[in-house]
Amino acid sequence: MDKKSKSLSKNQKIVLDFIQKNKKPVKAYSILSNVQKKGINAPPQVYRALDKLIEIGKIHRVESQNSFVACKISNCDTPHKTVFSICNSCEIVSEINDPKLFKNLKDFRDKDGTVFDGYNLEFFGTCKSCKNKQIENTKH
Numbered sequence: 001m002d003k004k005s006k007s008l009s010k011n012q013k014i015v016l017d018f019i020q021k022n023k024k025p026v027k028a029y030s031i032l033s034n035v036q037k038k039g040i041n042a043p044p045q046v047y048r049a050l051d052k053l054i055e056i057g058k059i060h061r062v063e064s065q066n067s068f069v070a071c072k073i074s075n076c077d078t079p080h081k082t083v084f085s086i087c088n089s090c091e092i093v094s095e096i097n098d099p100k101l102f103k104n105l106k107d108f109r110d111k112d113g114t115v116f117d118g119y120n121l122e123f124f125g126t127c128k129s130c131k132n133k134q135i136e137n138t139k140h
């Protein structure tokens with residue numbers, strides 16, 4: 001366990017644990033109803049835990065789905081810089097970890113020379129397994 005996980009509160013651990021167990025991003029209401037069984041009843045407690053987990057980079061928010069997903073990059077501590085690939089068909093979300101892309105994003109300036117502190121990118125497409133299924137279906 002790394003330093004950051006050790007300093008998590010009980011509520012944060014419960015919320016993180018639930019998000020990590022899910023393959024797909026989870027919505028706030030689904031987190032709420034699941035952690036209730038573990039004794040967190042007040043929504044503000046859950047939202048506070050989510051905010052903190054985002055802040056320390058343990059989870060990310062998938063804006064287009066308004067959902068939360070565990071960080072898959074072990075040393076990712078950039079809560080305001082996320083790049084996701086999202087499958088239009090099965091809605092699976094994966095965090096993109098591409099050094100080349102990150103370097104370009106880091107050096108990116110708009111024409112007025114604005115320096116950016118964060119970005120929130122989502123790429124949409126068809127994942128490999130959905131693509132294969134589509135090919136299968138057209139064969140029959």
Ligand SMILES: [Zn+2]
Pocket residue numbers: 057060071072073076095
């Ligand atoms: Zn991450």
Ligand SMILES: [Zn+2]
Pocket residue numbers: 087088089090091092126127128129130131
């Ligand atoms: Zn898919």
